[in-house]
Amino acid sequence: MFENDDASPLPRGGAERFRFYPLGDRAIVVECSESGGAADWSAMAQLANHVEANRERWMIDIVPAYTNVTVVYDPVLLWREESETDASGWSMPLTGNVPYELAEQRLLDVINRERSSRTGSVRGVEIPVCYGGEDGPDLAEAAAYAGLTEVELCRRHAEADYQVAMIGFMPGFPYLIGLPESIAQPRKALPRLRVEAGAVGIAGGQTGVYPLASPGGWQLIGRTPIKLFDAERGEPSLLRSGDTVRFVPVEKPPIGDEQVVAVPNDGESGGRQLRATAAGASDDEAGFRVRKPGLHTTIQDMGRAGYRSIGLPAGGAMDSYALRVANLLVGNEEAAAALELTLVGPELAAQDDMLIAVCGAYMAPTIDGEELPMWRPVWVRSGAVLRFGSALSGCRAYIAVAGGIGVPAVLGSRSTYTRAALGGLGGRRLAAGDVVPCGAAGAAAASRWAAAWMAALAARPGSWAAAPWFAQPLAYGGGSDEHGIWLRAMPGSEFGQFSEAARTAFYRERYRVAPDSDRMGCRLDGSPLTRTTHAELLSHGVTAGAVQVPPGGGPIVLAADCQTTGGYPKIAHVAGVDLPLLAQAKPGDTIRFRHVSLEEAQRLELARERELRRLALAIRCRLP
Structure with a gap:
């Protein structure tokens, strides 16, 4: 203590x-x-x-x-x-x-409200660390840089008192201040492609612990067996902003499933040691059987709210518009979980009779070899096979099923976040042989509206039948032309830090979507943007739509799975109403930016929401 x-x-x-x-x-x-x-x-x-x-x-x-x-x-x-x-x-x-x-x-x-008596409570946390050897591959290099022996560097690191200034970069990653100046280290010139979970590192005047395996450029001096992030715990992140931390040298990691994770000093626990027990993921049954998984098929809903403060992204569907409309078309709540297909779709066998809707990118979908109509309710008989090809237009499609997808909610959402292996089916993309629990098979009954359409369509001959009407996909109207995809963007917080030529070029350049774009960010190839100052920014909160510019000058538009904090300057921010267009931009597509004010961006979003409310009313009035 x-x-x-x-x-x-x-x-x-x-x-x-x-x-x-x-x-x-x-x-x-x-x-x-x-x-x-x-x-x-x-x-x-x-x-x-x-x-x-x-x-x-x-x-x-x-x-x-x-x-x-x-x-x-x-x-x-x-x-x-x-x-x-x-x-x-x-x-x-x-x-x-x-x-x-x-x-x-x-x-x-x-x-300006009266301050709560609990607002200032902080905890003391002790973290065991095994320094050096294979657990600290950069210890010798760090000691040489500091002009110290390895033993002395470890002693100084362990004797210091640290405090959690913020949590970001990834779920549970603490930025700890208090590192003695004598052992401060520069980041690695060439970051590692993989840093193991538990690695303790130094960068600049900070120290931190990697909660999950990831790329990283900090100097690694040790490793802890403690889980800094565990979605199964009541409080997933071991540390909170403001906590005090001390590292305790150990010879080797503790053995066993039960581990001491924190020693609180908040006046409530009487000095009890808090413990956490590892928990495994569970699998569910029923619904769609996956014959071929496609390129990157995952389960997504509208994402997680309330966890950015511990470094967990909101995530959720990249194209929230297509997800919401697909759910409306099968009588679900708009935020219900569905399948998100990326670039190349899967082959799925229906295990039950079900009502589905497919919205978003066109991937030449078929049912038993016949074209599957999109943007409308479609009844599918048990045994029918759905096949999706490559995206001919757009990038992502969504399959909603009446009753939703019945995987367990993790931290309030069924969305898959692969970097932390949580949500969806085991926190990963679908694989051949998986069974996705859907509708009644997922313990959720279809709505009365959906049941009425299922009964009416099931009376028709064949293995499937579609409603004679469809929902017009209004979100994409005017979003693209022969010049590419147009995204409306307002100036970012650091817009003024870029040269006048760069600011002008940003709204004139035809950027091309790079092949390494993903759910975390859309990387753009084009003329580099020059910043007039080289001062480093302190890490700060970021959200989807932010257009960050790394030192190389190539912009990156942050997407659904983006980190919660970042230190790159932001030249612009894509309007929320146009994020569905960003989600449908595939590698090789051209993107151009069009200036919009904050006021106009918010009015556009409010108008879009009104369109969706009208669509929801119209769909509910469509009875067989």
Whole structure:
């Protein structure tokens, strides 16, 4: 046990005490006016804890960083809370304050509320580390750089007291400050392609622990057997922002399933040691049998809310519009889980009679060799085989099934996040031989609307039948032409740090989608963008749609599985209403950017939401 001082007082006061600025059209950033650089981390942790304790429904996630706090919000929900509704339950005049202005007002009110007595509680956490050898492959190099022996470097590292300034990069990854200056290290010139889970590393004046296996460029000096992130624990991340950490040298990792993971000093546990037990994933049965998995087929819903503060991305469907419409067409809740197909689709055998809908990219879908019509309800008889080819237009398609997909929810979502191996079927893409639990087989009955259409379509001859009507895919109208895919984007937080030529070129360049694009980010090939300053940015909150520019100058548009924090400058931010278009951009496609203001971006999103509400009403009125 060791003493923990409470974090610094939470700044309070009027708008002059804080700076607010937008992060795209779905997040707001707040920082203290009297900024002290990285030293602000303690006040930011307190501010984040205070906002979390007073969280309102329109707030989705709260992400503390070194110098600011990012609040991700739902602009539609915020607007509806501030608007009167009509007889249909929906009212959205397109005049007056936009959601961002409401978010500023409401967030300032939250900040100025009476501080909770629990806001400042922090814990002390001891982490065992096996230094050197195969557990610390960079120890000798790090010691030589510091002019110390390996033993002395380890002693100094273990004797220091650290505090968690922020968590980001990946689920549970702590950025720890307090590293003695004498052992500070530069990042590796050539990052490793794989760093094992538990690796303890040093970079600059920070130390950290890799919770999951991943690429990384920190100098590795040891390894801990402790799980820093475990979705099966009541609190998935071992560490919170503001916690105090001490490393304890051990000869070899403890053996056994049960491990000591934390020694709290919050005045509530009486010094008890907290323990965590590893838990395995479980498999479900029924629905679709996978004959061929396709290139990258996963289970996705609308994603996880509330976990960005511990480094877990929101994830969910890349094209939320196609997912929502597909679910509406089979009578599901819009956020229900469905299959996401990428570039090359699967071959699936129906194990039960079911009502499905396919929306999104065109992958030449067939049922028993006959063309499968898209954007409408389709009844499929047990034994029928669905086949999907390569994407002829677009990149991702979605298969929704009446009753949804019945895999267990993990941290509030069924979405697959492969980097942390959670959600979906064992946290991975589908494989041949898998059985995907769907509809009643997944313990969820179809809605009365869906049951009526199933009964009507089942009366027709053959192994399948489709409704005679379809939903017009409005999200893609005007989003592409002979010049490529057009994405509306507002200037980013660091737009002014780029040269005038780069700022102009960004909105004129025809970028090509690079082959290594994925669910984390869409990489763009084109003329490099020049930044006028080379100053490093401290890691800060980021969201899908942010256009980051690494030192090489090639922009990357962050996508659904993007990291929660990042340190690259942002030249722009794609409007949320156009993220479905980004999701449908495949390698080789051309992307161009069109300037849009924050106000217009939010009005476009509100208008899109109104279109979806009208579509939902129209579908419910379509009875056989």
